Amino acid sequence: MRECFSFDPEYINMNHGSYGSLPSPVAEAIKPYYALAEANPDLFHRFTSIDLIRNVRERMAKFIGAAHAEEVVFVPNASHGLNTILRDFTWNEGDIICSCNTSYKSISTTAQYISDIPPHPENAQFSILFPTSHTKIIQDWRAYLQSLNETRAQSARELGRRPKIVAIIDSIISVPGALLPWKEMVKICKEEDVWSVVDGAHSIGQEPDLNLAEADPDFWVTNCHKWLYAKRSCALLYVPKRNQHIIKASFPTSHAYISPEKRDVLNFVEQFEWNGTIDFVPYISASCALDFRAWLGGEHVINAYCHRIALEGGKRLAQILGTEIIDEGQDFQFTLNMVNVAVPFPPTMSSDFEIDMAFRRKLLIKKKIYPAFFYHNGKWWTRCSAQVWSQVEDFEFLGEAILEACKEIVREFGDGSEEKAIREIGKEVENLTLKI
Amino acid sequence: MSNTQSIAPVPIDQIVKATKIFSQRTLAPSFGHGFLPYFSFKQGYLNLNNGSYGALPKVVTEACNELMAWQEENTDFYYRIGFIPPLINVREQLAKLVGASDVDELVMVANASTGLGLVLRNFLWQSGDAIVRCNTTYATIYKTIQYIHDVTPGVQISEFQLIFPTTPQAILDRWTKHIHNVKRSSPQGKNIVAVIDSIVANPAAAMPWKEMVKICKDAGIWTIVDGAHSVGQEVLNLADCGADFFVSNCHKWLNSKRGAAFLWMPKESQKIMLTTIPTSASYVTPGPDRPETNIISQFQYNGTIDYTTYLSVHVALQWREWIGGEAAIHAYCNNLAREGGKILAQTMNTTVMDPNGEFTKAMVNVTLPFPSDFQAQYDPSIGTALSNKLLAQNKYAVTYYHNNIWWTRVSAQIWNELDDFKTLGNALITICGEIVTEHKNANVPQDCKADSFHLYLQQPIRGAVALDLNNGVGAPRPITTTKVTPVGYHTHLASIRP
Numbered sequence: 030m031r032e033c034f035s036f037d038p039e040y041i042n043m044n045h046g047s048y049g050s051l052p053s054p055v056a057e058a059i060k061p062y063y064a065l066a067e068a069n070p071d072l073f074h075r076f077t078s079i080d081l082i083r084n085v086r087e088r089m090a091k092f093i094g095a096a097h098a099e100e101v102v103f104v105p106n107a108s109h110g111l112n113t114i115l116r117d118f119t120w121n122e123g124d125i126i127c128s129c130n131t132s133y134k135s136i137s138t139t140a141q142y143i144s145d146i147p148p149h150p151e152n153a154q155f156s157i158l159f160p161t162s163h164t165k166i167i168q169d170w171r172a173y174l175q176s177l178n179e180t181r182a183q184s185a186r187e188l189g190r191r192p193k194i195v196a197i198i199d200s201i202i203s204v205p206g207a208l209l210p211w212k213e214m215v216k217i218c219k220e221e222d223v224w225s226v227v228d229g230a231h232s233i234g235q236e237p238d239l240n241l242a243e244a245d246p247d248f249w250v251t252n253c254h255k256w257l258y259a260k261r262s263c264a265l266l267y268v269p270k271r272n273q274h275i276i277k278a279s280f281p282t283s284h285a286y287i288s289p290e291k292r293d294v295l296n297f298v299e300q301f302e303w304n305g306t307i308d309f310v311p312y313i314s315a316s317c318a319l320d321f322r323a324w325l326g327g328e329h330v331i332n333a334y335c336h337r338i339a340l341e342g343g344k345r346l347a348q349i350l351g352t353e354i355i356d357e358g359q360d361f362q363f364t365l366n367m368v369n370v371a372v373p374f375p376p377t378m379s380s381d382f383e384i385d386m387a388f389r390r391k392l393l394i395k396k397k398i399y400p401a402f403f404y405h406n407g408k409w410w411t412r413c414s415a416q417v418w419s420q421v422e423d424f425e426f427l428g429e430a431i432l433e434a435c436k437e438i439v440r441e442f443g444d445g446s447e448e449k450a451i452r453e454i455g456k457e458v459e460n461l462t463l464k465i
Numbered sequence: 466m467s468n469t470q471s472i473a474p475v476p477i478d479q480i481v482k483a484t485k486i487f488s489q490r491t492l493a494p495s496f497g498h499g500f501l502p503y504f505s506f507k508q509g510y511l512n513l514n515n516g517s518y519g520a521l522p523k524v525v526t527e528a529c530n531e532l533m534a535w536q537e538e539n540t541d542f543y544y545r546i547g548f549i550p551p552l553i554n555v556r557e558q559l560a561k562l563v564g565a566s567d568v569d570e571l572v573m574v575a576n577a578s579t580g581l582g583l584v585l586r587n588f589l590w591q592s593g594d595a596i597v598r599c600n601t602t603y604a605t606i607y608k609t610i611q612y613i614h615d616v617t618p619g620v621q622i623s624e625f626q627l628i629f630p631t632t633p634q635a636i637l638d639r640w641t642k643h644i645h646n647v648k649r650s651s652p653q654g655k656n657i658v659a660v661i662d663s664i665v666a667n668p669a670a671a672m673p674w675k676e677m678v679k680i681c682k683d684a685g686i687w688t689i690v691d692g693a694h695s696v697g698q699e700v701l702n703l704a705d706c707g708a709d710f711f712v713s714n715c716h717k718w719l720n721s722k723r724g725a726a727f728l729w730m731p732k733e734s735q736k737i738m739l740t741t742i743p744t745s746a747s748y749v750t751p752g753p754d755r756p757e758t759n760i761i762s763q764f765q766y767n768g769t770i771d772y773t774t775y776l777s778v779h780v781a782l783q784w785r786e787w788i789g790g791e792a793a794i795h796a797y798c799n800n801l802a803r804e805g806g807k808i809l810a811q812t813m814n815t816t817v818m819d820p821n822g823e824f825t826k827a828m829v830n831v832t833l834p835f836p837s838d839f840q841a842q843y844d845p846s847i848g849t850a851l852s853n854k855l856l857a858q859n860k861y862a863v864t865y866y867h868n869n870i871w872w873t874r875v876s877a878q879i880w881n882e883l884d885d886f887k888t889l890g891n892a893l894i895t896i897c898g899e900i901v902t903e904h905k906n907a908n909v910p911q912d913c914k915a916d917s918f919h920l921y922l923q924q925p926i927r928g929a930v931a932l933d934l935n936n937g938v939g940a941p942r943p944i945t946t947t948k949v950t951p952v953g954y955h956t957h958l959a960s961i962r963p
Binding site: 034035036037040042044047048049050051056063064066067068069070071072074075076105106107108109111112116119134135138139141142145146147252254260261262277278280281282283284285286288289290304305306307308311389393394397399 | 504505506507510512514517518519520521526533534536537538539540541542543544545546575576577578579581582586589604605607608609611612615616714716722723724739740742743744745746747748750751767768769770771774852856861
């Protein structure tokens with residue numbers, strides 16, 4: 030399968046999840062569109078690309094199970110789509126924007142920014158700590174939203190009006206790479222009168238049988254350039270008709286923008302058709318990507334393979350490292366095509382970003398292999414992506430490389446026990462001082 | 466105790482082989498039709514509209530293919546390490562080209578609309594603030610200002626009317642009065658922000674923008690300059706210009722891949738900029754803990770994009786040096802626009818908007834040969850008919866309605882010659898005649914397809930996987946075809962986007 034991709038032959042790609050990969054056949058298939066764009070730039074940008082992208086949009090809408098094609102538009106990436114949604118809400122004092130400790134960092138900072146500017150809606154955070162289970166998360170989520178509702182009720186009494194709560198939910202968390210029971214969480218949002226904004230960045234092409242009309246989130250975005258093999262950058266923004274009035278404007282604002290009070294028809298699709306000159310071919314490539322995936326055998330065949338390799342490879346890796354897979358106690362219910370394995374560091378190891386940088390030097394640069402590394406709930410983990418080119422042997426090679434790297438890193442940075450001892454001595458001194 | 470190992474940056478010139486041609490002593494051809502083989506236009510296509518979407522020279526196209534291949538070789542390396550030094554280098558080169566004092570005054574954005582939108586949306590607007598725009602402000606910016614007014618109660622819009630033909634002095638006199646009035650009617654301590662075009666799109670007009678900026682600055686008004694058409698068409702010296710923000714597209718007149726522009730903001734202006742859009746992971750809440758340069762760090766990564774567009778500026782600049790350099794390019798294009806406009810007006814027996822050339826750089830405006838009673842009322846179907854019929858003839862120049870007249874805006878580029886203007890003129894005579902007849906006989910085709918335009922789009926587009934056996938991959942070829950069906954008149958698209 031590596032023949033279908035254009036990786037450096039020495040590079041073992043175990044981190045497809047971060048940036049995706051463009052298959053060579055898809056790269057070839059889109060060349061005619063680039064040629065068209067230059068053969069007659071005016072014809073392409075005023076007419077041809079608009080028509081082509083409309084067709085592709087309709088195809089993508091069917092693929093994700095949207096009820097209407099007019100509920101799906103292209104945006105450059107999931108961050109852009111989520112920012113569009115969150116900025117288009119009219120925020121008021123007392124409103125609550127809720128993300129998770131596991132939300133993608135830039136989405137957390139987006140929520141932070143919105144809270145930083147007037148009228149300063151409250152920035153709340155739901156906590157997910159692995160190891161955990163779908164059942165526990167669902168339980169905790171319900172309890173959390175209920176507590177937010179108590180806060181809201183209090184604000185409502187003070188303000189004389191009912192604030193809104195907007196929750197950002199990952200369908201699949203980035204780090205750890207973990208499938209959440211997002212559809213149940215969306216249902217609970219509805220029960221608790223909370224807006225559900227789903228960050229589905231990793232979903233399309235990894236989570237088969239998406240049916241958004243059924244799952245019915247309030248908003249949903251996904252990156253086609255991650256697991257669907259489209260060219261960077263290409264993403265979908267899904268807004269069911271009932272919520273399109275919330276989306277006042279695209280970013281940048283379109284010439285098709287109409288002031289909300291003058292808007293007598295929904296112009297959601299029109300607003301997203303042209304937002305400044307960009308390279309439009311990545312949007313078209315999503316269709317070519319679907320063709321390629323159909324040729325490979327289709328969504329179920331692809332994901333069955335990737336899922337199997339993720340589990341087998343993950344187990345092998347955990348064996349070699351002498352550690353565990355993050356959800357092995359829950360029957361791997363969080364694992365689709367990304368598997369998270371603990372890194373064999375001493376428990377006192379520093380959580381500093383420098384450790385990740387060290388792995389980049391030792392693995393990405395030196396050994397040309399690199400899964401994502403992250404620190405979560407007191408431990409370092411590695412997140413490996415399994416793709417159609419992956420084999421269990423890759424995990425074995427990785428295992429040896431990580432073992433070696435870990436030894437070096439502990440030598441270079443220390444194992445954190447010194448710092449821990451210092452902290453403990455410090456506490457002792459404090460206690461003694463208090464006693465005196 | 467850190468053990469940092471410096472990772473050597475990979476210069477673009479090591480990655481890209483297509484630009485070997487630049488080191489060859491072979492001179493580039495002289496400006497004119499001799500350059501057509503260096504671009505990828507369809508055979509016989511008369512491109513007189515560089516202004517809208519630019520054009521990518523073949524060399525730059527090949528370099529972009531190599532940059533994209535590099536991106537796929539080891540994507541983690543590229544996105545975590547690889548793209549950073551070349552991107553900084555591009556910013557340095559652009560900063561030098563446009564006369565910025567420091568590389569950290571200049572960041573890359575997708576296009577002018579994005580850059581201007583970013584700036585406008587970063588102001589913390591309050592009731593009583595005012596935004597000054599013109600009737601000629603580019604549609605996306607015009608509407609961005611509308612949007613801000615709509616979502617922030619009490620934000621005023623003050624619109625300055627710009628009607629051509631006119632003179633620079635007349636504009637400055639009226640602008641002074643206008644700014645005076647806005648300032649006077651603005652409550653104490655409120656923000657006033659003016660969006661000023663360096664070169665208006667429709668009509669194409671190089672404005673006395675530095676003087677307009679000064680008038681605003683003297684009145685304590687923020688200035689955001691929409692310089693979308695500037696870089697590559699005129700010399701810029703931003704350190705001296707006095708503006709607070711300046712944005713320009715590299716893919717219009719600078720020959721980069723589409724989707725590359727820069728936003729210039731001197732240190733003082735950066736205080737306004739709280740966040741990129743999308744917000745970056747490196748965003749820090751404004752306050753004493755936030756480093757001054759945080760906004761510049763934020764621009765490095767705000768969501769996964771294809772950096773090839775930004776990196777292509779490096780190759781585009783090399784291309785422009787090779788073909789003769791900025792001064793020579795400007796001289797040729799500006800001269801051709803002026804002379805060509807005269808020829809065009811002569812051919813059609815109409816007039817050039819700006820006979821003295823005070824507003825003319827590489828784009829020129831000429832009235833279309835319509836009877837005056839025909840154009841008394843704005844009829845968008847005329848704009849669409851003009852657009853479609855030009856494309857059917859394998860030609861293109863922008864047409865638009867301004868001051869109760871239909872005009873054409875023609876771009877002069879290094880592949881154009883005087884003859885092109887004559888050819889366009891004759892085509893427009895025929896086309897305008899047809900349109901008048903169609904309207905007279907109430908014979909506007911319902912779905913508005915000119916026959917040859919229809920044929921033009923007949924080629925089925927291969928939208929599917931083509932695994933070439935010769936590639937050694939040896940896979941079968943499932944082909945589906947995406948047929949491009951002409952949709953007829955796109956009134957609001959064709960006539961609004963210049």
